[in-house]
C-alpha cells in the first residue's frame with residue numbers, strides 16, 4: 517500500500533500502523549514510541565500567499581493528516597471553535613519589531629499561552645471521534661501550570677470526556693491555578709498534590725498503569741507527545757510566512773522557538789517538510805539545556821532540572837527529541853529505539869556522528885541563562901515598548917544573536933506576560949496589564965481537592981470522581 521500522511525507509525529517500529537483517531541486517543545504508541553505520519557504531505561505554495569486566513573491555512577495544513585478518520589466537517593467545526601476563542605483576526609499576529617526581526621504572538625487565546633492553539637483543536641477532534649464511536653475517554657495530566665490551564669479550557673464540558681489535572685499544591689502561580697480551578701465543569705477534576713511537579717508526574721504514570729481504571733473506557737494523557745497537538749501547531753508557521761508576504765517580505769525566515777519538550781519546534785520542522793520556505797530553526801532553551809548540549813556537543817545527557825523564570829521550559833528530557841532523532845536518522849526505528857532506551861537506562865548517550873550531522877541540519881540550539889533573560893525583558897521594553905514573558909525573552913535573546921543579513925528572523929511569543937508578572941514586574945517596575953481572559957477570572961469560586969503525594973490517595977480521588 518502507498519504511504520500516506522493519515523497513517524501513523526511508531527518511532528520505535530514495534531506498533532502496527534494506525535489512523536489519526538487512534539493516534540489522537542492513544543497519545544503514545546503501544547511500543548513506547550511516538551506516532552509519526554508515514555509520510556509528509558506537500559502543501560501548495562499558495563497556502564502561504566499574502567492574505568490567507570488562519571482557517572484556510574489550517575484546513576490545508578491539517579486535513580491530509582486527518583484523512584477520513586473523522587466524520588465529515590469535524591475539522592471545520594474544530595477550527596471554527598478555535599478561532600472564536602482568539603481576539604485578533606490573524607489569530608496569531610506577526611508583529612514587526614525592527615528591520616528583519618519579528619514576534620509571532622501565540623498568546624491571544626482563552627488561557628493566554630500558545631498551548632491553547634493545539635489543545636482546543638485536540639479537544640474538539642477527540643470529542644468528534646468519541647461521538648462517532650460511542651466511546652468515552654478519561655484524560656489525566658500533570659502540570660506545572662500552562663498545560664493544565666489550556667487543557668481545562670479546552671476539555672471543560674466536552675461530551676464523553678473527563679479530565680483529571682494534577683498540579684503541585686501552592687507551587688503554581690495564582691493566575692495559573694485560577695485558570696484551572698474556576699472553570700464550571702463537572703467533567704474536570706483538579707487535584708492539588710502536596711509535593712512538586714515530579715511527584716505529580718509520578719502519580720500520573722501510576723494512574724496510567726492502573727488496569728482497573730481502563731475498564732470503563734479509554735484512558736490516556738494530554739501531553740505534547742500527542743501527534744494531534746503537534747499537527748495543531750503547524751498552521752501558525754504557515755500563517756507567519758503568509759503574513760510576511762503581506763508585508764512585502766518574500767525571503768524565507770529563520771524561526772526561533774522557546775523550547776521545552778520540543779513539540780512546538782518539531783511542528784515547525786514538520787511545516788518545512790511539507791514545503792514551507794524556512795531558512796532555519798533555532799531551539800532556544802533556558803538553563804535546562806539537555807537539548808542544546810545534545811545538538812552542540814553530541815551527548816544527550818540528563819542533568820537535574822533547575823527552576824527558572826521560563827518555568828514551562830524547565831525540561832531535562834524533551835519528549836519530542838525522539839521524533840527529531842527518528843526523522844534525522846532517515847526514519848531508522850532501530851537506531852531511535854537504541855538511543856532512547858539507552859538514555860532511559862543510563863541517562864547519557866553519545867550520538868553517532870552521522871546522526872549528529874543530520875540533527876544539525878534540522879535545527880540549531882542556544883541556551884540562555886537567567887540574567888540574560890531578565891536583561892532581554894528590559895531590552896524589549898526599552899527598545900520597542902514590548903512587554904514580554906520570560907519564555908519569549910529566551911527566544912528574543914537568541915534571535916538578536918543571529919545574523920539577519922540573509923533574511924528575517926521570527927521569535928515565537930508563547931505566553932502573555934501577565935501570566936508571569938512575578939518575574940516580569942521586578943525587571944520592569946510595573947505589573948503587565950492583564951488581557952481580558954485573565955481579568956475575567958475575577959474572584960470566581962475555585963474547585964480543587966488537596967491530596968498527599970501517595971499513589972493510594974491519587975487513586976482514591978480518581979475513583980471518587982467516577983473513575
Ligand SMILES: *Cc1c(COP(=O)(O)O)cnc(C)c1O
Nearest residue numbers: 662776777778779780828930931
Ligand atoms: C509549553 C511552553 C513552551 C515550550 O513548548 P514545547 O513545545 O514544550 O517546546 C514555551 N513557552 C510556553 C509559555 C509554554 O507554555
